[in-house]
Each structure stands twice: as structure tokens, then as C-alpha cells.
Amino acid sequence: MSPQLLIPITYLAAMLQTWLAARWTAGGAPDLLALTAFAWLVTYGGPRGFILAALVGLVADLNSSAPLGIEMAIYGGVGYGVIWLRRQMNVDRMPAQLGVFWLAITLVTLLAGIVAWCLNPSILSARLLVERTALTGLYTTLAAVPVLMAVGWRRAKRSSGVLVSAAMGR
Amino acid sequence: MNRFNSPRTGRTWPITARRAMLLGVLAVAIALGAMSNRLAPPLRAAWREALRPGLQVLSSADDWSSNFRDGLRSTAEQQLVDAQNKISDLTEQLRRRELQIQLARGDRASADNGVQLASTSSAVGDSVKNAADLPPLVNCQTVSARVLGKQAQSFLPPRDLLDVGQSQKITAKSLVIDDVKGGLDHPLLDRGRDADLKADRLVLAGRRVWGKVAEVGPHTSTVLRVGEAGYRDLVQLATERSGRLHFAARGVLVGTGDRLCKIELVETSEPVTIGDLVFTADDGVLDSPLLYGRVARVERKPGAPHWNIWMEPAVSIGRPPSSVAVLQMELNPARFAAGQ
Numbered sequence: 001m002s003p004q005l006l007i008p009i010t011y012l013a014a015m016l017q018t019w020l021a022a023r024w025t026a027g028g029a030p031d032l033l034a035l036t037a038f039a040w041l042v043t044y045g046g047p048r049g050f051i052l053a054a055l056v057g058l059v060a061d062l063n064s065s066a067p068l069g070i071e072m073a074i075y076g077g078v079g080y081g082v083i084w085l086r087r088q089m090n091v092d093r094m095p096a097q098l099g100v101f102w103l104a105i106t107l108v109t110l111l112a113g114i115v116a117w118c119l120n121p122s123i124l125s126a127r128l129l130v131e132r133t134a135l136t137g138l139y140t141t142l143a144a145v146p147v148l149m150a151v152g153w154r155r156a157k158r159s160s161g162v163l164v165s166a167a168m169g170r
Numbered sequence: 171m172n173r174f175n176s177p178r179t180g181r182t183w184p185i186t187a188r189r190a191m192l193l194g195v196l197a198v199a200i201a202l203g204a205m206s207n208r209l210a211p212p213l214r215a216a217w218r219e220a221l222r223p224g225l226q227v228l229s230s231a232d233d234w235s236s237n238f239r240d241g242l243r244s245t246a247e248q249q250l251v252d253a254q255n256k257i258s259d260l261t262e263q264l265r266r267r268e269l270q271i272q273l274a275r276g277d278r279a280s281a282d283n284g285v286q287l288a289s290t291s292s293a294v295g296d297s298v299k300n301a302a303d304l305p306p307l308v309n310c311q312t313v314s315a316r317v318l319g320k321q322a323q324s325f326l327p328p329r330d331l332l333d334v335g336q337s338q339k340i341t342a343k344s345l346v347i348d349d350v351k352g353g354l355d356h357p358l359l360d361r362g363r364d365a366d367l368k369a370d371r372l373v374l375a376g377r378r379v380w381g382k383v384a385e386v387g388p389h390t391s392t393v394l395r396v397g398e399a400g401y402r403d404l405v406q407l408a409t410e411r412s413g414r415l416h417f418a419a420r421g422v423l424v425g426t427g428d429r430l431c432k433i434e435l436v437e438t439s440e441p442v443t444i445g446d447l448v449f450t451a452d453d454g455v456l457d458s459p460l461l462y463g464r465v466a467r468v469e470r471k472p473g474a475p476h477w478n479i480w481m482e483p484a485v486s487i488g489r490p491p492s493s494v495a496v497l498q499m500e501l502n503p504a505r506f507a508a509g510q
Contacts, residue, residue, distance in 0.1 A: 011221075011224065014221060018221055018225060019229075048188065050188075050191075050195070051191060054195045054198075057199075062217040067210065068203055068209060068213070069198070069202035069203035070203060076199065077192070083188075
């Protein structure tokens with residue numbers, strides 16, 4: 001998938017995240033921007049994909065009220081880790097993708113929570129931080145399942161098409 | 171390849187392009203954080219402006235879907251309300267038909283007794299028309315009720331609840347004394363305060379007066395019949411001549427507890443004969459008077475200023491009607507609407 005497509009998808013995700021923020025009253029909710037960044041990074045991200053993840057993090061910064069740069073740094077750093085993991089292990093299958101994705105989302109949420117707690121300890125307790133991290137990781141991973149399935153199905157279709165073309169000598 | 175030597179651990183890290191980029195990203199993030207106070211407000215304002223069209227589209231879609239859901243829900247609710255209105259309209263129509271049937275039966279019974287209520291109505295109507303340019307201040311309506319039989323009456327008393335309580339200093343084990351003369355001997359109607367009945371309202375069998383509401387309970391009320399002791403009302407006597415009724419003397423109807431009741435205070439100067447009809451006195455509310463009965467016996471003692479008149483009630487005490495109509499009065503809203 002072309003990285004340019006990430007721009008409208010990120011816009012849509014930010015819009016939905018803003019719109020749904022007022023409607024989600026439960027303790028945790030899927031992080032759509034993180035979903036966008038890391039679902040792309042897990043499936044399509046190249047060696048420098050963490051830069052795009054960092055830019056999505058900047059959008060997350062703009063969407064939040066925390067100082068700028070925090071989410072950008074976290075997304076960038078975790079994105080770098082995801083790329084490193086992809087080089088260390090095979091993440092072509094969906095369970096592996098989901099595992100890496102869950103790890104990334106949980107790390108992002110946890111790090112953002114820790115930074116927020118460091119900036120203003122009164123707004124977050126350790127228990128709430130753990131609870132929020134677990135719920136956000138779970139919900140976002142669940143929301144990523146259909147996305148990763150669709151990507152896997154699209155890749156399988158494309159690779160089978162390539163194989164057929166190669167077999168027919170074209 | 172450049173290398174980075176860690177001064178603390180002594181380890182050497184190759185500075186690859188990706189690592190350099192990561193360091194650059196982190197440096198930018200730190201710079202943004204450092205300048206956040208200055209940069210954040212305009213950047214966030216611009217971002218909100220960029221998001222605004224999309225959010226408006228989402229809000230519009232949400233409103234549309236809410237309206238659509240509400241529309242579906244309100245359509246169902248509206249259908250329910252319409253059905254309920256239709257049921258109440260039909261119920262009202264049925265009540266009016268029943269009342270018309272009762273009145274028609276009353277007319278026929280009155281005609282059997284030699285009364286031509288149509289002519290009564292027209293005769294009274296003529297006299298009223300002149301004064302009736304304005305809408306009447308008080309309107310009359312009737313409430314249909316069934317007369318409960320002995321079995322129904324014996325079923326009801328154990329379930330009666332008193333409408334008094336601690337506010338009237340009533341405590342447990344207080345004695346309950348029946349203050350109604352005759353108690354359960356009074357006929358019982360199946361309408362009470364639930365139908366907004368009030369005491370002293372006339373109870374009609376067709377256009378004939380059967381009695382008055384004596385006491386009103388939550389769901390039932392008792393009737394004091396015309397001939398019963400304690401019944402009193404102002405009446406007027408009418409003589410039928412050439413198909414028209416001529417009203418003359420007025421008197422007070424008094425129940426005696428016997429088959430015939432008395433009409434008192436009719437001066438001997440008034441012409442009264444056996445067979446004269448006794449109607450309710452015109453009190454300016456009813457379009458036509460209601461029939462009480464017929465003069466059955468007349469006596470005039472020498473020197474007495476008043477007649478001794480006995481009346482036979484139009485509705486026999488021994489044969490109670492199965493259903494009756496209670497006359498209710500209410501202020502005419504048309505009069506107030508007209509500012510009069």
C-alpha cells in the first residue's frame with residue numbers, strides 16, 4: 001500500500017477519534033490513530049516506516065492536549081522497535097502480526113500514560129494506568145483484526161495472481 | 171560507517187541511516203515539546219479547522235440516522251396514539267348511542283303514560299329561545315351507570331375502603347358507623363368519583379327522574395329514589411291541553427317512603443287536577459324539564475292555604491331500571507372562550 005494513502009486514512013482516523021471521544025464513556029477505547037500507524041507498519045511498513053508512524057504520532061499530539069512531541073517520539077520509537085522485530089521474526093502470518101501489533105499498542109499506551117503521569121501525577125494512578133493500557137491494547141487489537149485480515153486476504157490474492165502470471169510465462 | 175562510542179559502557183554503536191533518522195525524529199519531537207507553548211495553540215487550531223468539515227459530515231450523518239430512528243419510532247408511537255384516539259372516539263360514540271337509546275326508551279315510556287315529550291320540548295324550547303341568545307353558562311351532560319343488583323352489592327362492601335385516614339385523626343380500631351339511612355337498601359350505581367359523580371345529581375331513567383345521587387364512593391354511588399324518605403326537590407306541575415303542556419304551579423316534592431310521594435306548598439289558588447304531570451322545575455340549565463311523575467291524588471282541606479297532592483313516580487320503586495344516566499353539570503367553556 002502506498003504511504004500516500006496513509007494521509008487520508010490518518011485524517012479519517014483522527015476525525016473518527018475526535019468524534020467518538022465524546023461518545024465512548026467506557027474506561028478504554030480503541031486508539032484509532034495508533035491502529036492506523038501500527039497496522040500499516042506491521043503489514044506494509046518499510047525500513048523507514050517509523051518516520052511515518054512518528055508523523056501519525058504528531059497528529060495524535062495535535063488531537064490531544066498534552067505538550068507536542070510526546071506521542072511523536074513514542075510512535076517513532078515504538079515504530080522503530082516494530083521494524084526491528086519484523087527483521088528478527090517472521091510476521092507474515094496473522095497471529096504474529098496481531099502479537100506485534102498488540103505489543104506496539106500496549107507500549108504506546110503505557111509510555112504515553114507514564115509520560116502523562118510524570119507531567120501531572122495527580123491525573124493518573126498506577127492502577128488506572130495499567131487498566132487503561134490493558135483495555136486500550138485489547139480494544140485496539142480487536143479492532144485491528146478485520147483490518148489485518150483484509151490486508152492478508154488482499155496480499156494472498158495478489159501473490160496468487162503473480163504466481164499464475166509467472167506460471168503462464170507472462 | 172560512522173560509529174557512536176558510549177562514554178559510560180564503552181560499547182560502540184554503528185550509526186546507521188535508520189538510527190540517524192530515529193535520532194532526528196526524537197530530536198524534532200523534543201524540539202516540538204520545548205516550543206509547545208508557542209507552537210501548540212496555532213497548530214492545534216489549524217488542525218481543528220482541518221477536521222471541522224469531516225466532523226460536520228459525521229454530525230450530519232449522525233443527526234440523519236437519529237432522525238431516521240426517531241421517525242421510525244414516532245411513526246409507531248403515532249399509530250398507537252391514533253388507535254387510542256380512535257378507541258376513545260368510538261367509546262364516546264357508543265356512550266352517546268346508549269344514551270340516545272335510553273332517552274328514546276324514556277320517550278316511549280312517557281308516551282305510554284300520555285306524555286308527549288316532543289311537544290314538551292318544543293313548548294319549553296319556545297319559551298327559552300327568546301332568552302338564549304348567549305350560549306348557556308352551565309352545560310348538562312350525562313354519565314351512564316349500571317344499577318347493581320343485590321348480589322353485586324353483597325360482593326362489594328367487604329372491599330370498600332374508607333376515604334379518610336390519619337389526617338382526619340382516624341386510628342386503627344376506630345368504629346365505623348353507617349350514617350346513611352337505610353344503608354344498603356339504597357340502590358347502588360357502578361360509577362363513583364372515578365366518573366366524577368357528585369352528590370345530589372339527578373339520576374335518570376330515560377327522561378324520567380329516578381332519584382338523586384346520595385353518596386359517592388370511589389367506584390360506586392348510592393341513589394336516593396324519588397319516593398324515599400328524605401327526598402326533596404322543587405317541581406312544577408303541567409297540564410296537557412290540545413297536545414301542548416302548560417306549566418303552572420310550583421311546589422316541593424317530598425319523599426314519604428310510601429308508594430306515593432307528596433307535593434307540598436302548592437297554593438290552592440293554582441289549578442291542580444289528577445293526572446297533571448310533575449316535572450323538574452326549570453332552573454335555566456335543562457333545555458326541557460324532566461318527568462317526575464303524575465298527580466295521583468289531590469285534596470283540599472277547607473281553609474288550608476295549600477293543596478295536599480300525592481304523586482305517583484314515573485319510575486316505579488319496585489321496578490328499578492337496569493341502567494341509568496346521571497346528570498352532570500359543568501361550566502360552558504364556549505361562554506368563557508367568548509369572553510362572556
